[in-house]
């Protein structure tokens with residue numbers, strides 16, 4: 001056995017990274033054997049040099065086949081296997097020590113010398129490998145030997161006595177592997193000889209059953225070498241080189257038609273052909289390039305040797321052939337196969353397997369690199385600007401989340417309210433109880449700023465009337481029912497609609513945060529009257545707040561239930577211009593009638609006006625004149641200047657038998673429940689009051705400018721219709737959660753003696769008034785509260801609640817807490833503006849009650865010029881200026897009463913309304929004012 005020198009091995013090492021290269025193809029001619037010689041067979045083939053083999057008898061046969069074939073190497077009959085190995089196989093097979101897969105095929109017809117040649121190549125290779133290992137003691141080598149046979153497409157382990165065919169598995173990294181193939185770690189030559197003996201024994205066992213089996217099967221001996229790569233990759237690298245060398249002794253390549261007859265032999269031949277034909281197809285396809293499908297998987301042989309066929313391996317094909325003339329056809333086929341194989345390229349690579357240790361080191365380096373990157377990122381993110389930006393964004397996100405939740409809550413509540421109202425509106429109007437109407441006229445369905453202060457409260461939970469006021473309740477019910485029975489046409493004149501009108505006191509409340517309807521004239525005043533400078537500053541502030549105000553006014557429009565008549569309640573979508581105009585006209589007629597009655601009769605008793613004092617849909621104590629008195633109706637009909645409206649004509653008056661109070665005829669719906677309280681001494685007779693209009697200045701008649709009123713109505717109608725879209729954004733934002741029952745118990749427990757109560761009452765009322773002034777509580781609320789609580793000791797609980805929540809508000813503001821009411825942050829400045837707006841509207845209301853003659857007198861009195869618009873604006877402002885002390889509780893109550901046209905300015909609330917106000921039944925929702933509790937706690 002020969003051995004390779006170190007230089008030669010280094011040559012193979014250097015070639016390890018060459019990449020793509022052609023399959024090494026050599027042809028070997030064996031000598032004529034004895035049988036061929038005995039038949040006087042002649043040799044047709046001759047190697048004329050190391051690369052060319054020629055067909056010697058081509059001229060004589062006039063063959064169509066080529067006569068010369070050139071390959072990487074050709075070996076003649078006298079060439080030893082050693083020479084063939086050295087010159088034709090060694091550089092391929094020994095690549096395995098460099099970590100390069102290699103395969104050497106022996107291809108040829110039966111008895112052409114495949115086994116003869118391959119045995120020698122294997123022996124020389126192994127000898128060289130062992131020699132190489134012995135010479136490179138600095139490297140560690142592990143040799144593993146395996147052997148398999150492929151027969152009839154069955155893979156058999158030649159190192160195992162188990163003849164069960166082995167399965168082929170596809171491994172994503174290693175390609176096709178043979179499952180459970182025995183791999184013997186090779187120690188030395190003697191060990192290899194033992195293993196080869198075992199392989200031979202196994203093959204012979206197979207041959208006993210089938211003649212010439214060896215010539216029909218493929219044998220593959222595989223030597224896998226794992227070695228350290230230190231020598232190649234440096235001292236610090238502990239990775240492993242892993243490669244295999246395959247010694248493939250193919251079955252005889254003769255065609256089945258020549259060797260096979262029938263039966264099992266035919267089948268055998270087919271299988272053989274399958275493997276060889278697939279091999280030939282693969283080689284042929286690969287020789288034409290790698291385009292298209294390469295049928296590696298069509299046979300076990302090509303699957304197992306896929307890498308050796310155009311893949312990651314160095315490959316050599318030794319084509320053996322007999323020179324005998326009798327085998328010329330097979331020889332030509334072999335040469336054709338060899339020629340194809342010569343065109344095939346492979347892409348051998350060094351197979352470096354990263355060891356665990358190396359992998360750990362590599363991962364550690366990667367980890368360190370990533371950690372450095374993280375540190376870099378951390379230092380960047382730690383910059384103050386980045387932190388601040390992040391915090392700022394987080395705050396924005398948090399704020400937006402809160403707003404979304406709040407808006408969602410408000411929307412849900414508004415929808416719930418709307419649902420309730422719709423349901424209520426669908427109920428039988430006649431059978432609808434007072435409680436039902438009372439519910440629909442719930443004064444606190446609105447959530448304006450004023451509602452927060454409202455002393456009159458929700459009536460959703462209706463307590464049964466106490467027995468001592470049942471008669472009164474019943475009586476008032478009769479009044480209402482009587483009105484119902486007479487089909488009171490009130491759709492366009494409902495108090496709800498009236499109160500939703502911006503020119504009504506109700507709208508004063510609703511618009512506290514809404515657009516300023518009187519902004520225009522206030523701006524005029526600013527230009528022409530310097531003495532109103534302070535006032536105009538407020539106007540400018542209001543302009544800034546216009547957006548917020550719009551939102552509130554939209555909410556009002558959304559949640560405004562409209563009372564179509566006394567029987568049915570409808571949800572009001574939005575007031576139309578015509579409706580507003582009609583209401584104004586009706587209102588004007590009422591005022592005119594009252595004034596004319598006052599002026600002509602001079603007798604309060606003769607100017608009986610049946611008043612319907614209804615509870616606002618959104619507030620507790622709004623007053624609405626309803627001309628239900630036949631007497632009044634007659635007077636109106638007789639008034640040429642103010643012909644009765646359809647409303648007036650359609651109202652037949654009180655039903656016979658019903659109580660007909662001369663003055664009030666008050667059906668203060670919300671008060672019905674209040675009357676179920678504790679005061680049994682309520683006398684409806686006391687509601688008989690004189691109707692009298694109080695005049696500012698020396699005036700004798702009242703006539704409003706219808707044109708002016710219509711203009712106002714139109715502008716406000718447009719405004720409301722444009723505000724609808726944002727209505728859902730506003731609603732109740734929560735409740736303070738005061739449990740009135742608890743407070744009541746507390747108050748009752750510490751109730752002052754009756755003798756001390758009057759003093760206590762006055763003290764509490766003063767305290768409340770101070771709070772009201774401090775927080776600019778709207779006049780309408782003060783009025784309502786003032787009207788309700790007149791010193792009855794049973795009112796103490798309501799007084800207490802009012803004080804508590806105002807104190808609570810005061811404390812919250814004192815501690816700098818943010819108080820959110822209706823989604824808006826409460827400030828004194830804002831409430832001051834709201835109060836100012838309320839005054840403005842009220843002043844306009846007052847002005848409108850003046851006749852043209854009265855106004856003219858006022859113009860002259862206050863030196864106001866001739867420009868109509870400016871005059872009107874200035875006059876309105878001046879009216880308010882002269883009545884600014886009306887923010888006093890008593891005066892504001894009187895003012896409200898005056899605005900609806902039936903009270904004297906100096907009348908007490910009790911005188912105005914003709915009744916005292918007993919405490920209402922208490923429920924948990926009473927006195928709840930809506931604000932964001934969380935913002936206070």
Ligand SMILES: Nc1ncnc2c1ncn2[C@@H]1O[C@H](COP(=O)(O)OP(=O)(O)OP(=O)(O)O)[C@@H](O)[C@H]1O
Nearest residue numbers: 030031109110111112113114115116214215251252
């Ligand atoms: N180059 C050679 N020099 C001398 N004898 C040879 C040579 N090649 C082959 N022989 C002899 O030819 C005979 C057949 O050889 P071998 O068994 O190797 O053929 P084979 O191709 O493997 O046949 P099969 O396909 O049946 O296995 C053997 O006796 C072998 O000793």
